[in-house]
């Protein structure tokens with residue numbers, strides 16, 4: 001009996017002569033289906049149909065597969081039906097049953113896939129959306145950054161704007177213009193980070209031919225602001241300063257200061273004390289007392305050390321005073337016309353006091369267990 005039907009897969013073969021030629025030349029692998037018996041053709045059809053339906057990624061792809069494998073007008077199913085019609089009559093009941101079984105399985109596979117594609121993505125991907133998610137670790141601002149932001153905010157409410165200055169400074173702004181003479185111990189190379197390479201590279205560029213260094217104080221910004229601004233002035237400048245100190249619980253070779261400067265007609269020391277008291281009260285909350293102790297700084301006259309008492313303990317905050325007439329003259333101001341006050345406070349100290357931090361090194365170790373508490 002002859003159950004063969006040479007053109008059983010003709011629906012797949014393109015109609016152009018060129019392609020027929022190519023098809024004929026291709027390997028025996030590809031030619032075999034052309035001589036397939038109906039049972040083998042059914043199997044091949046089922047295999048291909050199930051694979052196509054299963055891999056249909058969306059409704060459009062599934063519909064295309066349905067038209068190809070189950071379409072009534074010109075799908076592959078019709079080819080198989082034709083094959084059935086050509087089989088000898090005694091074979092037909094068996095082949096007919098097989099044909100129906102295959103057709104039913106393919107139809108079921110299509111329905112299954114259709115239902116699956118209609119489900120939400122999460123269900124299809126077998127995601128358990130009730131499982132707890134992976135927690136995101138949220139970053140936060142460093143406690144010192146938070147403190148500085150708060151300082152700027154408070155001083156902003158008193159009319160002080162924020163000024164910036166370079167951390168890599170020249171001797172002129174760090175010392176000379178601040179009335180700190182050549183032989184002053186504060187200029188000792190052992191007490192400062194002078195940069196040998198930068199100094200060589202910039203020799204002759206500075207009017208005074210001085211060295212380049214990491215600034216040892218934020219008072220440098222007073223000079224930079226006054227050089228480019230006419231009074232009245234009300235600024236604060238916050239940032240890093242560098243000194244070759246040995247690290248311990250209260251010292252660090254890099255720390256932060258807030259510099260303040262107010263210059264104008266008849267600015268007084270009483271205003272200085274009021275600003276400092278209001279500032280400390282705003283940061284720490286009531287019950288703050290400010291105490292001035294006589295001191296000396298080359299850039300202020302008179303000069304004071306500023307102490308603060310809060311909740312019964314005294315804490316040294318930094319230095320302050322009335323801007324020295326020599327400094328005003330160095331930036332081209334007339335000390336007969338304007339006066340000013342200045343102060344420089346350690347930022348770490350304030351923050352440590354408020355948060356009961358006992359070791360300054362905690363700020364710089366990047367230990368998340370510490371940083372997470374702020």
Ligand code: DAH
Pocket residue numbers: 216217218219259260297299300303318319320321322341342343344345
């Ligand atoms: N720059 C000084 C220091 O780092 C602190 C200081 C003292 C700043 C007196 C000032 C001031 O503005 O007037 O030790």
